Amino acid sequence: MENLKKYFEKSELIPAVVQEKSTGEVLMLAYMNEESLQKTMETGYTWFYSRSRQELWNKGATSGHLQKVHELRADCDNDTLLVIVDQTGPACHTGADSCFQSGRRTNMQDVLEGLYAVVEQRKAEPQEGSYTCYLLDKGLDKILKKCGEECSEVIIAAKNGVQEETVGEICDLMYHLLVMMVDQGIPLEAVEAELEQRRQKIGNLKQFHVSDHNS
Numbered sequence: 001m002e003n004l005k006k007y008f009e010k011s012e013l014i015p016a017v018v019q020e021k022s023t024g025e026v027l028m029l030a031y032m033n034e035e036s037l038q039k040t041m042e043t044g045y046t047w048f049y050s051r052s053r054q055e056l057w058n059k060g061a062t063s064g065h066l067q068k069v070h071e072l073r074a075d076c077d078n079d080t081l082l083v084i085v086d087q088t089g090p091a092c093h094t095g096a097d098s099c100f101q102s103g104r105r106t107n108m109q110d111v112l113e114g115l116y117a118v119v120e121q122r123k124a125e126p127q128e129g130s131y132t133c134y135l136l137d138k139g140l141d142k143i144l145k146k147c148g149e150e151c152s153e154v155i156i157a158a159k160n161g162v163q164e165e166t167v168g169e170i171c172d173l174m175y176h177l178l179v180m181m182v183d184q185g186i187p188l189e190a191v192e193a194e195l196e197q198r199r200q201k202i203g204n205l206k207q208f209h210v211s212d213h214n215s
Contacts, residue, residue, distance in 0.1 A: 007078050008034050013049060016081040018091065020098075021070045027091035028099040030059070032081065044069050046083060064114025065089035066121065089114040112188060115175065119182045135179050143183055147176045 007014050013031040020027055030048040032040070036056050039047040046059040046067040060066035067085040074081055089110040092099040122132040135143050150173040157166040181188070 004034050004037055007037070007074060007081070010079050013051070014079060014081055016046075016048065016083050018046065018067060018083045018085055020087050020091075021084050022086070025098055026100055027067075027085070027087060027097070037081075040069060040083070041072070046085060060088065060114070060117070061121075063089070063093075064116075064118040065091065065110075066114075066117050067091070088117045109192075112174075112178070116178050116182065116188050119179055123182055132179060135176075136183060140180070140183055143176065143180045147173065147180055150176050 013033055014037070016030050016032045018027045018030065019025065030046075031051060032047070033049040033056075036047040036049045039056065039058075043058075046069060048057055048059060049055075050057050066088045067083075068088070069083060069085055071084040072081060073084070087097075090097050119132055119136075122130055123136050126133045126137070135146065150169065154166065154169040154173050157169040160166075180186075181191070
C-alpha cells in the first residue's frame with residue numbers, strides 16, 4: 001500500500017472494516033484519513049479518524065484493548081479497507097467482542113490482558129506525564145518498592161474490614177505487579193499456565209513434620 005493517496009481520491013475518509021485474524025469475526029467499522037492510515041502502517045496498531053471529535057484516535061490506547069495489525073487490504077475500487085488484526089480484549093466499548101453482536105461484560109482475562117498491553121505500549125512508546133513510564137524509567141528497585149507498599153496497604157485495608165477500600169488496594173497491587181512483569185519480560189501466559197497447573201492439583205495440603213517433645 002505504497003501510494004496512499006489513491007485511497008482518498010473519492011473522499012478524505014475511507015471506511016475500514018476490522019476483522020479478527022484468528023476467528024474471521026468482523027469486529028467494527030471505523031474511518032481512516034490518510035494520516036491515520038499512515039500511522040497505522042508505521043506503528044502496526046490501528047489508528048482511526050473520529051468524525052465526531054474530528055481528531056485521530058488510537059484504538060485501545062485508553063482501554064488497553066489494542067488492535068495489532070496483521071494485514072491491510074483494499075477492495076477492488078480502492079474505497080474500502082479491510083484491516084485484519086489480533087484483538088486484545090473486547091473490540092466494542094460495550095464490552096462485547098464485536099460491535100456487531102449483543103454486548104457481554106469483560107472478564108478478568110480481558111481486563112488483565114488489556115492492562116498488560118497498555119504497560120507494554122508505554123514501555124515501547126514512552127509518554128510524558130505517564131506514571132507507568134515513570135516507574136519503568138526508575139527501574140526495578142522503584143517498582144518493587146511500590147509493590148511492597150501496595151501489598152502492605154492491601155493488608156491494612158483488609159484488616160479495616162471495608163470491602164470497597166480493600167478492592168481498590170488490590171487493584172493498585174495488581175497494576176504494580178503487571179508493571180513489574182513487563183519490566184522483567186514475564187508474559188501473562190506464564191502466570192496463567194502456572195496457576196492452571198496449581199488449580200489442577202488435588203490434595204495439595206503440605207504435610208508438616210510435628211516433633212514429639214515427649215519422646
